[in-house]
Amino acid sequence: MSSPGRIASILIATALLAAASHADDGMWLLNNPPAKQLKDKHGFEPTPAWLEHVQKSSVRFNNGGSGSFASADGLVVTNHHVASDAIHKLSDAQHNYLRDGFHAKSRAEELKCVDLELNVLMSIEDVTERINAAVKPGMAAGDAQVARQTAMAEVEKESIDRTGLRSDVVTLYQGGQYHLYRYKRYTDVRLVWAPEQQAAFFGGDPDNFGYPRYCLDVTLFRVYENGQPVKVDHFFKWNPNGTRDGELVFITGHPGSTQRLITMAELEYARDIQVPGVMSYLKNREVLLNSYSKRGEEQARRARDELLTIENSRKVYDGRISGLLDPALLAAKRAEEEALKKFASDHPELGAADAWDKIAEAQQVIALRAPRHNLLEAYAFNSDLFGRARAILRSAAERGKPNGERLREFRDSAKTEFELALFSEEPIYADFEILKVKNYLEYVAMQLGANDPVVQAALGGKAPGVRAQELVTGTQLQDLAYRRKLYAMSAEELAKVDDPMLALARAVDADARAGRKIIETQNEIKQQAHARIAKVRYAKDGDKVSPDATFTLRMSYGTVKGVTEDGVAVPPYTNLAGTFTRAAEHNNVTPYDLPASWLKAKERLKGDAPYNFIHTCYSIGGNSGSPTLNRNGEFIGILFDGNIHSLVWNYAYSDAVARSVSVDVRGILEAMKTIYGADALVAEILGTK
């Protein structure tokens, strides 16, 4: 028996093996663009000016997304789902801006976000040599890790002191290269316009990662400095004519992470340990958030943004495990690795023949510790209050150490970002927090065993519900002034503070730190081995392969292109009228219910305006909000999703059936004008005011 699904799988395998030869592959560094591929395939040669303009018009949202300047007066456009965290934090029981949308009719009405940081990349500098020089031959891995981290912190500190710009050393090719990225940093960001979430995320979880789509996943902010809108030299001109089928398009943005260059040992770890652990954690949270949301409208409002984030992540990991269990993907990866290994053994002068074994050994050590590490460190008891307690506790302990020897988030160059998060005025709801802490205490007990000493310490000899109530109602960490007071204390003063959440953070800290040290040490071993593999790859293939994503600025290219799924040809564009059709097909039942604003504007709306479209640009989580550009560097859309087949892009690129999805500039402008009456904003963007 044959099935369309199986055919698709075979196509993917074939495409993976042949990928380098024809696909619009790669998430390219702005200082190393794919000039040859672009010229050969698309007859396009980006100039240095084009690249600089694109770089400086692009914006990073530090809560995990991308965006771009849309006017000289600091207007920034991103996805609604990138903005939703900020919109949620501006909302309360009386103002549900996620549900109802927001529109500042004047600059005075623009709402300042509580803890949002935006970055614009100003320069890139290769510092590989200096970072690697810090690691002396024969150094033990633990020492090497500290030495490398110290060198990175020094480079960053020097750069900040010299330029005043945010400065991050970025690890590329899993340790093959180190680049210093300097950013202009903006922390006064104000909400300007957002549609109702129902319009932005029409079709909800079932349509998420699907296509065709009908989403106005767009929000506008404005960046301020010194109380005034910032004036920027670089912003994208919006082209109201949009694109045509087959046209060359680009995205610039900040893909969070991919794992294309990992070894088979790392891939198997992802399949057998990492993804299963994350899935279990996500599903536990999704069930909790869903059941809390059903208690009432206010509870639903409080949990909404977090729930959507978790649902989205769950779908991402669903896609990953499907890929990791696909023998075609694994066979392609294995073949690729075998070819590299053969090249390495044929070229002993590269000194990389044992690099894969080193990684496999380190990965085994990581596999033993990682689940515990995630539970005690990464997930932070699923509690904002715990996170704050730990931040204050560790800050007091770390600040006395030399810059490079601290846990990396406490290095001098990260201070502004750290304090922005710690002093966030995001509201915390005690009932919700108690529920989350109780659930987490039970979760960690079930994962590590109730008799585990850390679990016992966390429970403090009490039932989880009793303990959660004591922790949340007993702490004062929800109070900003209290956090400022504790943050100003020395470690000795802080040790005397009697706060239950602080006590919990203390109780788990030694174990959490020990796990982190193990993982970071093994990662150093892997990094050294990956640096050797990177040399093999370069010697064998040149720089045909872009580095894995690192939440830093990248550029991808591709073409507007439909897709054939299960034998059905899906055209690249949808239009505004299709939204009403899809709503009607689902009897306007949630999540296919349209907001009143849309129903009211239906007759006046240009139904044939292109709304969403798909293209072959390589994207991943973090690219959300990426400006989608034509060859003139004009904004012709905004990326907001990939289809279900794109989820495997975490491990391998193929354009057989995987697509990125953008909102079309024509749909955005038509909706802003006709549905939302945002004529002034449209005039500002199009420069017609």
Added chain:
Amino acid sequence: MSSPGRIASILIATALLAAASHADDGMWLLNNPPAKQLKDKHGFEPTPAWLEHVQKSSVRFNNGGSGSFASADGLVVTNHHVASDAIHKLSDAQHNYLRDGFHAKSRAEELKCVDLELNVLMSIEDVTERINAAVKPGMAAGDAQVARQTAMAEVEKESIDRTGLRSDVVTLYQGGQYHLYRYKRYTDVRLVWAPEQQAAFFGGDPDNFGYPRYCLDVTLFRVYENGQPVKVDHFFKWNPNGTRDGELVFITGHPGSTQRLITMAELEYARDIQVPGVMSYLKNREVLLNSYSKRGEEQARRARDELLTIENSRKVYDGRISGLLDPALLAAKRAEEEALKKFASDHPELGAADAWDKIAEAQQVIALRAPRHNLLEAYAFNSDLFGRARAILRSAAERGKPNGERLREFRDSAKTEFELALFSEEPIYADFEILKVKNYLEYVAMQLGANDPVVQAALGGKAPGVRAQELVTGTQLQDLAYRRKLYAMSAEELAKVDDPMLALARAVDADARAGRKIIETQNEIKQQAHARIAKVRYAKDGDKVSPDATFTLRMSYGTVKGVTEDGVAVPPYTNLAGTFTRAAEHNNVTPYDLPASWLKAKERLKGDAPYNFIHTCYSIGGNSGSPTLNRNGEFIGILFDGNIHSLVWNYAYSDAVARSVSVDVRGILEAMKTIYGADALVAEILGTK
């Protein structure tokens, strides 16, 4: 700092330690009622006639619930949530009886259920001696298990041949006693009346296991024989005057399972292995069902009944893990066990001093195998089609063996029940089934590792999505005639049948059977040890303790009684008017939206009619639908839930804050008359027609 939660916990601990002395404890056997306690505490002495009437008026729903006869013409009342499985199977895209309710205005309109079996207990016989005699001293555990199972199967077969009644040997006190239960069996059961699920389950998941409640969790069936309504001698008279606060009440029903008499080793296994495993499985399913439901109204309808079941189970297990992590509960259990152990060592003539160690050893073996056993055997790939494939495969293999040596579900005495399930005409939806199988293949791969040989065999060298599609669209097992054809085949003929789902069942069968054998053998060891502990308990305390629940008929008693939670006194009764108030408090938003029938009848309805009430009768899952009776054996309500504190009743009884929840007979009658116009049914029930 003190908190109400902590106080509640202390209260529970105190109550546990003192339980035997004052609480309305116990799920009593009808042939061994708590005569002394009832007389001493409530001045009530049940006569043999009272007991026989109560026994024969009570009905077991074999899909996992309880009920009772409500008229001489075979009318049976149970909970809507017990009936919902049958109602779901009678529904399709055109008839959504769960959502819309059902009302047969004449007997001709009553709808025959597809695979529902009802049982009425006719007699109980103690066969302990005969069952134990089959196990010879010094027998290896594996042989002992077969010998015991053979004796049980023989007893059952003899009984069926002699009486024609369904005959089950029931294991009581974890192996302390064996009783033969004989049932009258009914398989022609027809749906008579059901309210809208929104009325039956008003408040949904958030209110589930809460109180106050406002649920019409009631459905009526009628039992037929030879195409005619059955005439029964025993049925409960409904008393339209209901109860008063403080009144003595009883429930009869079929509590599924409790674990009050398990040892500390078994309790710790539940905490560290069993409950965490089940929770992971339930949450994975809940997320899947929720996301499928959101795709559209028809998908929501298909998944609805299963989703509610899973949500309910998830809450049950949430309550269990909360209890298992409560140091007060564990301390009480430990103290109880220490006292028993001391008695055993003080009385060496009982020969039970090492019984606890034997159980602990067996439990360790079980702990190693149980997770795999659940994945390959108990969960059956979360697929109805797989379940059918396995049933057919094993049936062919087992039927050639001696009755007692077969897997227990294939013994002769279970044949009718087995075939009823196998030949169910329940609809199967391919899209839904593909999704479930894909999800399960991924789940089992993540749990056992992708390289596990059985996982590899299950995946068949394909990606999970491709494999699921091949399995579901390739099999013909959804076809009843095909199942009948295969069921008639010999093992040799069946081996030649090329059906992918049958092939999957074959591929995992050896491993699944091996795991089951290990677990059953260890359970035999535990059973022998528990029999010795039961003797110690009897010697120490007499029969003050009822056996753990076994989905067989039990009687509990208690009083109508409010509860004080977090310092707030909650009265025992709600009334019909309160339903409208609660809906209004939640802006009539799902799950607090009332059906149109209620809104229409609001003005005519007697708002002060008592609707739901709480009492101290000991109940657990399986008791749903239990008739709630007064001392005259009259029906004054129907149990449908316990409050959140009652979930710990699985491990220990206390009436400090835990309560059972029943629908009041007065609310049922008022709603049936005024909202549903079911006057003819009311007249039949009250004998006034």
